[in-house]
Amino acid sequence: MTRQESVAEGGGALLGVTAGLPPGSLRTPATPDPVKALMHRHRALCERAVDPLEIAAGLEAHGVTDRAAAQYRHRDVFALAEEMYARVPRGDDDSDDGPHPGTAGRAHAVPEVAVQWALFVLLPGAVCAAVVAGLGVVSGVARLGVVLGGVVAVALVFWIALGEGPLRVASRPAPATRAWVCWLLAYALLGDALLTSALAGGPDEAGELWRPATAALLALAFAVAPAAWCAHVFAVRAGGRLRTSRGLDEFAASARPLLLGVVMLFLAALGALLAAAHALLGAAPGGTSALTGAWALGALLLLARLLGVYGFTRAPALLLAAAGACEVTALCLVFAGRLPGCEAAAVPVTAAVGAFGPGAVPTAVCGAAALVLLIHAARTLALASAHAGPGDAP
Incomplete structure (x- = not known):
């Protein structure tokens, strides 16, 4: 069961409890203790919870707001979850047999740095x-062999590197998403x-196409390491703030600057790698x-992968496809x-390349897509429910 499914199960159970209450009880609880029925009917989830914020995250994931918590005489969702957590008895509280079995392998545990x-x-x-x-020491047929073998080897090590550690995504990406990522790298x-x-009237020969930007691809390959470390830092710091926050809004306010700082750190590292590769x-x-x-x-690519790690895959897939399609469209234009009478179709691309160089196309396309994903990530990864759940933390 994935993290999002676990949170959904807990939140769904809570909502099921409220659905079982008498009509109108959410507006005006009839008992002097309005939390009592909720507490008794949802005892199992509270016993499994590591802390109150995990219960609050389940409520938040299913749209329970602070206004709804006010009907239970609490100022916000976190205060309601805190009372539920404190009042439900736990069978292992008075035993010396070790930690509660529900606390093992939770997402609140700090991810370890594995060698x-x-x-x-x-x-x-x-x-x-x-x-x-x-490629610098061979030519002819041997060069083609190095290219083909290199493509296979690089693809294999990318699969290994992304299959372990902080960049691991539990759900397998769709084939279309993989295809668009390969196109963007190509x-x-x-x-x-x-x-x-193409803008010069060619290509007239196949050899004109073989002028690869090896510095760019080499820097992107080396950037997997800082990307993994940035994802690890985000997971550790977000987990720590999840444990110390006193409410959902407080956690969101601290998670957004953390995400922005991690992204800026990665961009600085990537910029240094690109400069070094260009000089070399x-x-x-x-x-x-x-x-x-x-x-x-x-x-x-970093933002798409980071969102995928936390279970948000739809927006990254759409933005990666949109960026790749825009690059294809630029070439087609x-x-x-x-074609006769269609000269105007190439004017936007020609003007952009003439002013800023051929890199203007991927810069504009990927930059715009990355900005949209950053805004989306600032909203979704600031939710406590994105970080709460069992076992499969990065």
């Missing part, structure tokens, strides 16, 4: 660097060269504009502009 994932996240950068180095590698050749490997086909496109793509 396994800490090393695995370094593999994509190391393998990608080895492939780039191999465009970061070859898209600027293709767009430049030389200019890309699109110049420095190719690096800004990779920078925006890195932000988009350039080629469509060669």
Whole structure:
């Protein structure tokens, strides 16, 4: 059972309790102790809860507001959950047999730094660097073999690195989402060269397409490590603030700056990696504009993965598809502009590339998608229900 399903089960049980009360009892509780019936009918969930905020998170996930809690003579949802947590007796409270069985493996436990994932996240950068180095010393048929073998090896180590640790997503991404991610990475590698050749009237030869932006892809591969550490920092700090917050609003107010800080930290690390790769490997086909496109793509991929870790996969899938479709559309508009009477179709792309370079397309597209995902993440990852639940914390 995933985290979101667990929270939904707890919140659904609470709502089921309220549904079983007499008509009108939510508005004007008839008993002197309005929480008593709720407490008795929902004893099991309260016994399993690690702290009051876990109960409050279940209520929040199902739309129970502070106004509804006021009908139970409490100022907010957290105060109601706190009383429920305190008043339901627990069978193990007076025993010396160890912790309550419901407290084992909860999401509030601080994620540990495992040597396994800490090393695995370094593999994509190391393998990608080895492939780039191999391309520099071979030619002809051997070069093609290095390319094909490198693609397989990089894909494999990406699968290993993302399958463990803070970037692990419990639900498998849809094939369409994987396809769009592969397209975005392929465009970061070859898209600027293709767009430049298309605007110049080509490509006339297949060799014109083989001017890869290896610096951009190499930096993105090495960026898996800071992305994993940033996700780990967010999970640890958010878990700590979840335990110390005295209400849902207080937690949300502290989680949003934390998320923004983590994203800024990753962007700073990615910027440093892009600058180092550019200095080491030389200019890309699109110049420095190719690096800004990779920078925006890195932000988009981090936010999409971070949302997926916490069970929010729909918005990332839509935004990744939208970004990839916009890049495809930009290329199609350039080629469509060669048709008689359709010259105006290529004008927007031509003007943008002329002013800012070929990297303007991925920068604008991925940057806009990343901004939308950041706004969405600031709303969803600031919910206590996103961090509460059993077992499968990152």
